[in-house]
Amino acid sequence: xxxxxxxxxxxxxxxxxxxxxxxxxxxxxxxxxxxxxxxxxxxxxxxxxxxxxxxxxxxxxxxxxxxxxxxxxxxxxxxxxxxxxxxxxxxxxxxxxxxxxxxxxxxxxxxxxxxxxxxxxxxxxxxxxxxxxxxxxxxxxxxxxxxxxxxxxxxxxxxxxxxxxxxxxxxxxxxxxxxxxxxxxxxxxxxxxxxxxxxxxxxxxxxxxxxxxxxxxxxxxxxxxxxxxxxxxxxxxxxxxxxxxxxxxxxxxxxxxxxxxxxxxxxxxxxxxxxxxxxxxxxxxxxxxxxxxxxxxxxxxxxxxxxxxxxxxxxxxxxxxxxxxxxxxxxxxxxxxxxxxxxxxxxxxxxxxxxxxxxxxxxxxxxxxxxxxxxxxxxx
Numbered sequence: 001x002x003x004x005x006x007x008x009x010x011x012x013x014x015x016x017x018x019x020x021x022x023x024x025x026x027x028x029x030x031x032x033x034x035x036x037x038x039x040x041x042x043x044x045x046x047x048x049x050x051x052x053x054x055x056x057x058x059x060x061x062x063x064x065x066x067x068x069x070x071x072x073x074x075x076x077x078x079x080x081x082x083x084x085x086x087x088x089x090x091x092x093x094x095x096x097x098x099x100x101x102x103x104x105x106x107x108x109x110x111x112x113x114x115x116x117x118x119x120x121x122x123x124x125x126x127x128x129x130x131x132x133x134x135x136x137x138x139x140x141x142x143x144x145x146x147x148x149x150x151x152x153x154x155x156x157x158x159x160x161x162x163x164x165x166x167x168x169x170x171x172x173x174x175x176x177x178x179x180x181x182x183x184x185x186x187x188x189x190x191x192x193x194x195x196x197x198x199x200x201x202x203x204x205x206x207x208x209x210x211x212x213x214x215x216x217x218x219x220x221x222x223x224x225x226x227x228x229x230x231x232x233x234x235x236x237x238x239x240x241x242x243x244x245x246x247x248x249x250x251x252x253x254x255x256x257x258x259x260x261x262x263x264x265x266x267x268x269x270x271x272x273x274x275x276x277x278x279x280x281x282x283x284x285x286x287x288x289x290x291x292x293x294x295x296x297x298x299x300x301x302x303x304x305x306x307x308x309x310x311x312x313x314x315x316x317x318x319x320x321x322x323x324x325x326x327x328x329x330x331x332x333x334x335x336x337x338x339x340x341x342x343x344x345x346x347x348x349x350x351x352x353x354x355x356x357x358x359x360x361x362x363x364x365x366x367x368x369x370x371x372x373x374x375x376x377x378x379x380x
Contacts, residue, residue, distance in 0.1 A: 057097040119188035132157040136172040162199035192219040244305040260290040285322035
């Protein structure tokens with residue numbers, strides 16, 4: 001190892017050589033070389049991927065089961081007992097199999113789209129950490145039946161404006177047709193009616209010349225409800241403060257049930273959920289006298305919201321305004337919601353029949369790929 005001759009007749013000569021720096025460095029280098037060989041051997045053995053691990057990973061992702069469940073001892077024991085296989089750890093599946101499943105799914109999607117005409121929808125929302133997350137959904141346009149729908153891409157945006165949306169749109173098309181985007185195959189772009197989305201649609205139509213930009217009907221209904229809400233300030237103040245009175249207040253909830261039996265608790269409309277404010281107006285119009293009786297039984301010194309509601313219900317014209325909004329909006333709101341629900345049910349039945357689950361689960365694969373979330377899968 002040291003390539004020198006030592007007189008071994010005396011132990012002293014050997015011991016003295018072992019203590020030299022040259023010998024110790026050579027020993028260290030030889031140990032490192034042996035360790036590298038062992039690591040290389042283990043790497044080569046692991047390079048042959050297990051079909052069982054691949055199928056297990058695919059099944060768990062498709063069934064929306066977080067991979068960290070494999071760390072549960074009871075679950076691992078159950079799988080090992082009835083499969084007779086060694087169950088891999090979560091890290092093994094993440095490092096060795098998730099990327100392969102992602103790429104395979106993406107290749108299948110591109111193969112199915114190929115030369116077909118498509119529609120594209122982009123929606124942006126905030127996650128639990130306040131980040132701007134945009135999702136790109138594409139669907140195949142068919143003349144005789146609904147085409148398949150794919151969640152193509154998810155990405156975190158620095159800002160939500162027309163510039164980032166245009167870049168995201170072009171990037172998504174590059175995923176489908178890498179190197180040669182088929183601009184004439186994109187015929188429809190669906191988004192909400194936010195100003196930056198409208199501007200993005202206008203810019204994109206300069207490149208995708210056959211594309212039509214359509215804003216979401218539900219978003220249009222929501223804008224109508226918002227316009228009505230802005231015209232009736234007293235009604236909006238009543239709904240807003242009534243929602244606060246019974247939130248996390250079990251004593252008041254119990255009083256409401258005693259004083260107004262058979263009537264549901266006041267609704268809690270969500271500003272971003274279209275039509276929920278109109279439904280709250282209908283509720284207060286139909287139960288105005290009972291609500292007024294309950295409010296009068298409450299002590300205005302308990303909460304500022306109670307005091308504000310008591311001031312609202314004594315204002316002239318409140319009941320008249322509730323009746324007016326109900327008369328003008330109830331029927332149109334009901335028809336719009338029924339039609340939207342009918343379309344949802346029809347689409348759901350079609351895709352359940354065609355077993356589209358693997359495509360709707362693409363979001364989970366993208367979340368794995370981008371490492372934006374570890375074990376949380378969001379529904380489409």
